[in-house]
């Protein structure tokens with residue numbers, strides 16, 4: 001075992017949230033070390049092929065999956081420098097004010113300890129930092145006014161435009177989607193070429209993955225990113241009042257210790273609770289930061305109701321981005337669909353590939369042989385899809401625990417229990433019904449719901465924020481209530497999920513937390 005030179009800040013995970021903390025703290029002059037379990041990646045490694053793209057999907061120790069709706073974590077999570085955000089679709093909608101006050105306004109779920117207004121300035125800052133394309137004014141029919149996005153909306157294509165008639169017919173307003181992609185050149189990065197390979201990593205730098213945004217800045221400011229470094233425990237001082245560093249295994253599988261004044265866990269919602277639970281000591285027998293008993297609890301996700309439509313015309317479904325062209329918050333009210341509860345966020349227009357995630361080869365799983373062949377010939381030109389994300393409410397039963405089985409480093413595997421409740425199932429069905437009404441109103445030749453197992457998208461919760469150690473794991477900055485020099489970052493700190501894709505809020509909350517840490521460094525470090 002070796003002990004590395006002490007860092008000011010040791011960050012676990014080089015993905016969306018870790019890279020923001022690394023950039024802010026390195027710029028503030030701190031010695032920052034980022035430990036990342038997966039490999040190093042460069043833009044030039046990213047090859048536009050679904051087969052190659054499997055290499056950047058999650059690897060490493062598996063999670064054991066239980067419950068009625070096991071969580072499909074493997075294609076959701078990241079593997080290597082950049083994290084899942086290396087191959088995210090860069091849809092960047094924000095949460096809305098109603099997400100922060102669900103308990104107060106509806107006596108359901110939980111309130112956040114902060115409001116939309118606390119996060120709003122950070123949405124604007126992130127947009128400037130990473131480059132967001134969209135039309136803020138158009139979105140402001142649903143939210144308080146903020147700054148314009150730094151780039152105009154992306155181009156649109158027939159595969160998105162053909163839906164607009166259907167949305168209008170059912171009274172849903174669509175506006176240009178806010179995406180972390182360049183509609184024009186931005187900060188030395190090129191404009192998008194609309195070849196639709198974002199889902200396995202954009203090789204040009206037009207998409208705002210961490211390699212070309214916060215992580216690049218962090219490195220420029222002196223942060224060290226150590227790939228192939230798997231963290232297994234957070235270490236604490238003898239008195240148990242502070243964290244003192246991290247135990248990890250390097251590329252040669254040798255045990256190392258990285259001492260640090262402050263530790264930031266940014267290893268995604270599934271891994272952060274696993275690390276906290278595995279770091280139990282005599283003084284913290286239930287795991288670190290766990291006075292509330294809520295570490296690993298209130299895991300949440302989104303579920304999507306997709307609708308396919310097949311047109312006679314060539315809708316150019318090979319063109320565009322994997323992100324959306326249009327979006328709507330018209331069903332975002334918690335009671336927008338009669339008789340069911342929770343927000344929905346609607347998107348339309350995305351490039352289709354043949355196989356793998358979202359590929360049209362999976363659009364009619366009931367077809368085989370000649371019928372499938374005939375369908376695919378038509379689908380190659382005429383098929384397009386819309387989706388409505390639904391909100392899952394926080395339930396204590398949806399949780400992560402340690403299992404008896406261990407990984408190659410002797411660390412217990414995580415076990416994720418996940419089942420949807422009746423609210424989620426009701427919302428999922430309501431969105432399918434509306435999706436079909438929209439599709440039929442477009443005049444498409446055929447329309448059908450993309451029903452299969454109820455999907456589990458964007459894992460959130462597990463280390464939720466709140467007002468104190470009685471009701472939560474961290475405060476609104478991600479700082480542990482129990483151990484002041486331990487921060488948690490990422491979607492794990494959301495107490496409710498909303499229906500918007502989470503990463504804009506992850507960036508915004510991480511920026512807010514990292515700036516608070518930098519500003520209060522002396523008090524936190526002591």
Ligand SMILES: Cc1cc2nc3c(=O)[nH]c(=O)nc-3n(C[C@H](O)[C@H](O)[C@H](O)COP(=O)(O)OP(=O)(O)OC[C@H]3O[C@@H](n4cnc5c(N)ncnc54)[C@H](O)[C@@H]3O)c2cc1C
Pocket residue numbers: 012013014015016017018035036037038075076077078079080081082083084085086087088089090091092199229230231232266267268269271323458489490491501502503504506
């Ligand atoms: C295909 C796909 C499409 C997506 N599209 C969108 C979208 O359009 N919009 C949106 O908002 N979100 C999207 N997401 C989700 C988005 O990528 C995540 O919300 C975001 O990346 C989560 O940020 P994070 O920092 O918590 O985790 P990540 O970005 O995944 O980073 C966590 C990092 O921690 C590392 N790590 C884990 N365990 C350890 C350990 N023990 N030691 C060291 N390192 C460790 C991982 O390897 C990983 O690199 C998408 C995700 C995927 C996979």
Ligand code: SF4
Pocket residue numbers: 181191192193194195196197198199201202203204205206207320321322
């Ligand atoms: S469509 Fe644009 S953002 Fe997506 S991979 Fe191609 S160039 Fe990158």
